[in-house]
Structures are given as C-alpha cells and as structure tokens.
Amino acid sequence: MAACLRIVRMLMAAGLIFAGVNGNGMFAAASADPIHSNGGSSEPAAKPAKRGVIVIDDFGSDMKGTKEMMELPFHVTVAVMPFLPTSKRDAEWAHKVGHEVIVHMPMEPLKGRKSWLGPGAIMTSMSDEEIRKRVNEAIDAVPFAVGMNNHMGSKATGDERVMTIVLEVCRERGLFFLDSKTNYRSVVPVLAAKMGVKTVDNHMFFDDIATQAHISKQVRLFQKHLRENDLTVAIGHVGDSGKQTAAVLLRHYPDLAKEAQFVPLANVATVHAKNGN
Template sequence: MKKGKRMVKRTKKYFYPAAIFIAATLCTAVPAAGGAGLSENVHHSAGQKAAAALLAEPAAPNGGRGSRVQPAEDSASRSRVAIIIDDFGNGMKGTEEMFALPVKFTVAVMPFLPTSVKDATRAHEQGLDVLVHLPMEPRQGKPEWLGPGAVLTRMSDAEVRKSVEAALDNVPFAIGINNHMGSKVTGDERVMGIILTVCKERGLFFVDSHTNYRSIAGKMAQKMGLPPVENHIFLDDVHTSGHVAKQMRLVQERALDQKYCVTIGHVGIQGKETAAGIRSGIAELKDSVEFVGISELVKDQWKWNSSVTLP
C-alpha cells in the first residue's frame, strides 16, 4: 500500500544521527531531531492555571496568532493538517525558524531541559498548542538518548505515574502528551495504561508518534474514552529541505484523501533544513488545506471537548 511508503521506514536510520547529536550536546544527552528513530531512538502552578482555558482559545499574542490565521471561507469543508514539531526545550537549531512559520503548528517540548519553560511559554504566547514530548523507552538505542525524566518499562506503577506527572508539571500550558522515542513503552499495556490514566485525569489527550507500528496506544486510548490520535507521516526522516517538501506533498495527499493528516518534524541539528522544507510545503499546500493546532483537529475529528484540569 502507498500508505506504508508515506511513513518513516526504518528506526535504525536514526541511530547514527542521534549519536552525532549526543556528541554535540553531551551535557544534556538529548538526541538529534529526525524521523521515527529520533522520536524513538513544564506545568508550573501559574502555567497550570492558565492551561485550563487552553482548549477553548489561547490568548492572542503580539504578532502571533493573527499572522497565522488562514482565510475562513470554506474552512469547515477543507481538509486539515496538524504539524507537530518535536524536540523543543534545548535551544536547538531551527527553533527560531519554526516559530516564524506563517501557519499554526503544535510545539512538542521535552521536559527538564534548559529552554523547556521558555519554549512552551513562547508557543502559548503565539497562540500555539503545546504538548509534553515525553521521553519513553525504545526497543533499541541507548538510554542516554532519551534525555531526563524518561518513562521506562521496568518502573513500578507508582514510578511511572510520578514521572508522567513530573513532566506535565514541568512544561507549562501543555494540553497533551506525545512520545519521544517510546517504541517499547507504546507496546506495553501496563505502562501505557498509567500514562493514559494520567492524561484522562488531567483532561489531556495522547498523540502516538507512531515509532512502533504495533503500538497499542490508540486502541487503549479509545477504550478509555480518549481520542486515538496518531502521527501519519514523519517529515524529516531524511534531513534535507527538499525531502521535507516532498513529504509535505504526501501530507497533502493524505489530508485530501482522508480529510486530515497529522505529521511530525523536528528541531535539532538539521532543524533549519526541516523548517525550510515545511515553509516551502506550506506555500504549495495553503490553498488546498487548512493548517490547525492539534487541539483543533482533535476537537473536530473526535469531538473532544474536555478542558485541562488541575490534578
């Protein structure tokens, strides 16, 4: 099926870029941004109070939301694209270029890193959705690629809950979680059950980055009354702007065929190239699809009306 060709094909492609990244940022041990392998490979109290209103309508910033609003005509019937950009939180390359994109996208912030709070706050001030990009254990790869606060399958139930809650408490304005790496955790019913339970308790949803083609996250979410949101296409499995622009055309195809598409890119060593490819793709797609935050898509596609609540 063509669908399979649209997804990231091999986790192992990212082990080498990730190793380069570790050498470049050894002090924080955060992996390089990329496709499936890299997705594999902070609510402070003030932020939590503000988060309760996020699913309704984030406050418009100076020069933020207004510059990203697409024409309203035919928006109800247009196919929707939700771009998620992973790996914010460590001042990575491409951060400025992503924030300068002319459409709505979603900012996925890794917890406990030098710019985690800054990036999440900036995104919120620009009217963008924020997710916690939660480090989760992969089937392969080095543990240090995960970064701080990772959820591991060997943890007890209490330890998993504590890690998830700590990550949520660390990233202000988050309305959901998506996984960083995590192919092992997304196949573990016990651990995923705890993660999804915390999401449900807090009025959040979980976006399966789909680093594991046998992931049970979506089915479990649906059984628990949560929306089964998942990534469809990684944009930067090859780190060139031309490839990203090509992937954006696949995003357009899927969105037009199925009325919506969720796609993931990254800041990181090649973050500027990813941003350039996305910008090029936006120019091609803007007349045929509507770019939305992930919360808008979730509300529209799965009728998700829950509000973020304090624990």
C-alpha cells in the same frame, strides 16, 4: 449642487457608486471588477474542509531551528521535552505566539541510544508508582500543555501496563495523547478507546532522513495525503534538520493551505470507538 446630487443618485441607481464617503468626504467609487468584488457578498471565501496538523518535536534544548519554527506564520503544535534547559521558556514562547503546546514525553525505545531519551524517561521496568510520578512531573514542567506525545517510545507504547498508567494520568489531567507511531503495534489506540481518552495518530515524519531532498519529498507526500484524506498529521523536528524543515514548510505552505485548514491537535483529538478505529 442640486444637479450634482441628481447625477450621484443616477450613478447609485446604476450601481456605479455606493452611498459611502472616503476620508476626504467624497463618495467612493464601487468596484469596477466584479470578480474581485465577491459578487457583492460579505461572505469570506470558503475554507478547505479537510484538516492538517503539523507537529514539531524536541523543543527544550534550544536546538537548531527553534527560532525558525516558532516564527512560522501558520499554526504548528510545539512538542516540548520536560526537564531540559529551555523547556519552560519554549513552552511559554510557543503559547505567546499562538502555537499549541504538548509534552514530548521520553519513553523507552526498542532500539536506539538511551542517551537520546533525555531526563525523566518512562522505562518499562519501572513500578506503577514511578511511572505515574514521572508523567505528572513532566506535565508540571511544561506550561500550557494540552496534550502529550511520545519521544521515541517504541517499546513503551507496546506495553499495556505502562500505557494504561500514562493514559490514566492524561485523562486525569485533561490531556489528549498523540501516538507518534514509532511502533505500529502500539497498544495506545485500543487502550485509549476503552479508557475514554482522546487520541490522534501521526501519519508521517517530514525529516526522518535529515536532507533537504528527503524533507521536500515528504512535504510533497504530505500534500498528497492532505488531498486524499480528511485528516493528516505529520511530525518534524528541531535539531540537525530544524532550519531546513522550517524553510521547506514555509516555502510549500501556500500550496498546502489550498488542500486543508491547519489546526491544533486539540481540534482533532477524539475518543475513538472501542475497536480502535
């Protein structure tokens, strides 16, 4: 036994075993592969410094792709439309599986069918009081919401009066605002900066054309944007393209994760300088 202990001590000194035991009470061998042993360091591999956010719009009606999006094994922000049959369920489901929840607020567009808006939409013809009431009710209808973005809204997001009220309510309720950029003349950046409201801008859509070829092209563009910028936000949807978008994101995620960390919007929303930058 003494001879065995002397041999063990010699092997330990040579770094060939470490002073631990396995489940059988035997000494465990050290890694013979210095590459995979991480040089003896307990530090995890460095994560990419750049950040990406994937937002999925239009939850609330049990549309195609809802289950597939909820089950994605990486972080997404779930934008839930208020006052719909599964609004509450989808918000609670997303929260339970660890996804961030925001209110997908219906707002008046410049073009498009009003039937696409859904209930409780913000129209530019409404009084200040009605707008405030609808925004508060929408927040109440979506449990666990930490932010808001616009559903459609190309007309409303260009209206200073309307967006002042929307942003005031967000500030009062502690929500940030994601400008989906359906109107590139949106007044949100300048107003939010003046009002001290945290905001973030969308940079692109995955599925504005609902074909697998287009979605795949947009995901490759997203990867390029991640590589070249500190922050990239992109929006997809449940609905006609929902299952396709989820499948393409799942397939490309290992490559996307090499470019950036994927985080909640709350991690990147900020009060911008008063020039809107």
